[in-house]
Amino acid sequence: LSLNMRSSSRFMKNAWKLGVDDPRKFIHCIKVGLALTLVSIFYYTRPLYQGVGGTAMWAIMTIVVIFEFTVGGTIYKGLNRVMATFIAGMIAVGIHWLASKSSETSEHIIIGVSAFLLSSVATFVRFIPIVKARFDYGILIFILTFNLVAVSGYRVDRLLELAQQRLTTVFIGISICLLVCILVRPVWAGEELHLLTIKNMRKLADSIEESVAEYFRDGEKGDGNETSMQNSRGYKCVLNSKATEESLANLARWEPMHGRFSYLHPWSQYLRVGTAMRYCAYCIETLNVCINSENENQQKAPEHLKKHLSNACLRLGLESSNVLKELASSIESMKRSSSIEVLIGQMNDAVEEVQNILSTPSLEGAESKEAIPTIPLMEAMTVITVASLLNEITLRID
C-alpha cells in the first residue's frame, strides 16, 4: 500500500513539474475553463432562453473539441468545422430535396446509397497525405454532419431551420474559442517553431563543441562536470524533433500575422533547416558511438597522436559551434549576420588545418585507432550542413 502511495505521489509530483516547467500549460487549462464558462453564461442570459438542452449543446461540444494549445490548432479546427458543417449540410439538404420528389421507397434508397457512397469516398480522401495534413478534421466533420442530416428523416423546411440553427451555434462556439485563445496569453504555433529551431541549433552547437572536447580531455572519463555532460547530449533532442516540427509548421500556416511573423512567413524553410540539423545530429551520434566503443574495447588511440591532433580538432569543434551559434542568433533576430562570412572562413581554415595534420607523415603507425578519422567526417558534414543552412537563411531574409 505504501509503495502504491509513494508511486502515486511521485506521479503527482511529475505532473505538477510539467506545469511549473511551462506555466503556459496551466494558463491553457484556465483558458479552456473560461471559454466553457463564457458559453454557459451566454446561453443562460439570452433573452430567448429556451433551456440549454438542445442548441447550446453544439456550442459546448464545439468548444471542447476545438480548443487547442496553439492558436494555429484552434483556427485550423474551427475553420474546418464551420466549412465542413456548411458544405455537408447543403449537400444533405439537396439530396433530401431530390429524394422527396420521388416515392417513399426510392426516397429511402436514394438517401441510403448516397450516404454510403459519400462516407466511403470521404473516408478514402482522408488517406491522401496532403489532404490529411490540412483538412483531416474537416472531412471527419463532413461525414458526421452529412450522415446526421441524411438519416434524420425530417422534412426539408424543418431541416433548413435546424441547419441554420446549428451553424449559428457552431459559429458562436468558435468565436468564443478564438477570442479566448487569441486575447488571453496566446501561444502561436509559428513562434513555437521559431523558438524550437533556435533552441535546437544552440543545443547542436554545444554538442559539437562538448563531444570533441570530451574526447580530447586529459584524464579520466566522467571527469567533466554535470553541465558539460548535459550539453554533449543535447543533440538527442534534435534527433527526435521531426514530428513536433512538422505539426507546428502545419498549424503555423493557419495563423494570421502576429508579432514579427507575417501571414505568408515561409514556414516550410524551418522544416528544411530542421532536416539539415538532424543530419548533423546523426553525425554527432555516430561520433559519440565511436568514442564510447573505443573506451569499451580498450583500443585507445596512441596518446602522442591524440595530443598531436588535439589542438586542431578542438579548434574545428569550436569554430563549427560558433558558426551554428551565429546562425541561431541570426535566425532569432531575423537579420542577416554580418560576421557569418568571417566565421565560416575561420571554420574552413580549421578544416584545412585538420586535413593538413592528417596528411603529414607523423601519422605512421597510427592505423588502428578508429575515432580520430571520424572528426574530418563530422567536419565534412558540418560544412555541408552550414552551406545548406546559409542558403536557406538567405532565402528567408530576402
Next chain:
Amino acid sequence: LSLNMRSSSRFMKNAWKLGVDDPRKFIHCIKVGLALTLVSIFYYTRPLYQGVGGTAMWAIMTIVVIFEFTVGGTIYKGLNRVMATFIAGMIAVGIHWLASKSSETSEHIIIGVSAFLLSSVATFVRFIPIVKARFDYGILIFILTFNLVAVSGYRVDRLLELAQQRLTTVFIGISICLLVCILVRPVWAGEELHLLTIKNMRKLADSIEESVAEYFRDGEKGDGNETSMQNSRGYKCVLNSKATEESLANLARWEPMHGRFSYLHPWSQYLRVGTAMRYCAYCIETLNVCINSENENQQKAPEHLKKHLSNACLRLGLESSNVLKELASSIESMKRSSSIEVLIGQMNDAVEEVQNILSTPSLEGAESKEAIPTIPLMEAMTVITVASLLNEITLRID
C-alpha cells in the same frame, strides 16, 4: 486551365495509386460505409421507432468518430468513450443532486464552479505524457459529457433517464463498429508493427550490403542498376519510422489475442528493436555522406589501398547483412534461429579481418583518405546493434 486540369488529374492518379498499393484502404472505406448503413437500418427497423433524430444521432456520431483503420485504434477509442461517458455522467448527476438540495442561486454557483474546475483539471491531465498516450480521447469525452450534463439544466430524474438512453446508444454504436472492424478483413495494429519491423530490418540489411558494395565497385558511379540504388536507400525508411512505430505499439496494447500474438505480447520490445535499427541507420547515413563528399571533393582514396581493403570490407558488409536478415526471419517465424550463432561468429571473424588489415604497415601514406576508416565504424556499430538485438530476441522468445 489545361495546366489546372493536368495537375488535378495527376492528383487523382496519385490518390488512386494510394489505394491500389494498399487495397486495405479501399476495404476500410467500404467498412465505414457498411457500419453507418447498419446503424441506420438498426434504428429504422426498431419496433419502437420514434424518429431517428434524437437518440440515433449519438450512435452515428460514435461510429464516425470511433472507426479507425486498425482494430487497436477502434478498441482504444471505443473503450475510452464508453468509460468516459459513464464516469462523467455519474459525477455530473451526483453534483446535480447535491446542488438541487440548496437554494437556486447557490445551485448555479455550485454547478458553474465544479464545471470550471473539472474541465481545467482534466485539460491539464491531458498534458501528462503517459495519460496522453492511453487516455487522451477518453478525457476529451469526459470533459464533453460532464459539461453537457452539468449545463443541461434538467432535473435529476430526467437526467438519469437521458444518461441511460445515451449510454445504450453509444454502446450500440461501438458494438456495430467493433463487429464490422473485427469481422470484415481486420487490420491489426500489432501485426502491422510486426511486419513493419521485419520489413525495416530487411531494408537495413540490403542497405548495409549495397552501400559497401557501391563504394568498392570498379568503374563509374551510377553504374549500378536501378534496384541496387533503391536497396542502398532503404535505410531512409528506418530513419523516419519512429512515430509510426510508437503509435502502432500504443494501439497494439488494446488488441485481444489474434493470430500468433497473445494479449500480452511484449510490444515495447519492438520499439527497442526499432531504436536499435535507427542507430544503425544513422551510421549508414553518415557512411553515405562520407562517400558522397569524397566523390565531390575529388579526394579519392588511393586505388591500391581500396583494392587492399575491398575484399575484407565487402565480406564484412555481407556478413552483417546476413546476420540482420537471419534476425528478420527469426522474428518473422517467432522462433530462435539455430544458425544465428554461426552467422554472428562469421561476422566477428570479418570484423577481425578488417582490423588486421588496417593495422598492417602497408597502410603507410594513406592518411588523407576519409572514407575507409568509416567502415570499421560501421562495423563497431553493427556489432553493438546486433548484440542488443540478440538480447531482445532472446527475451521475446523465452
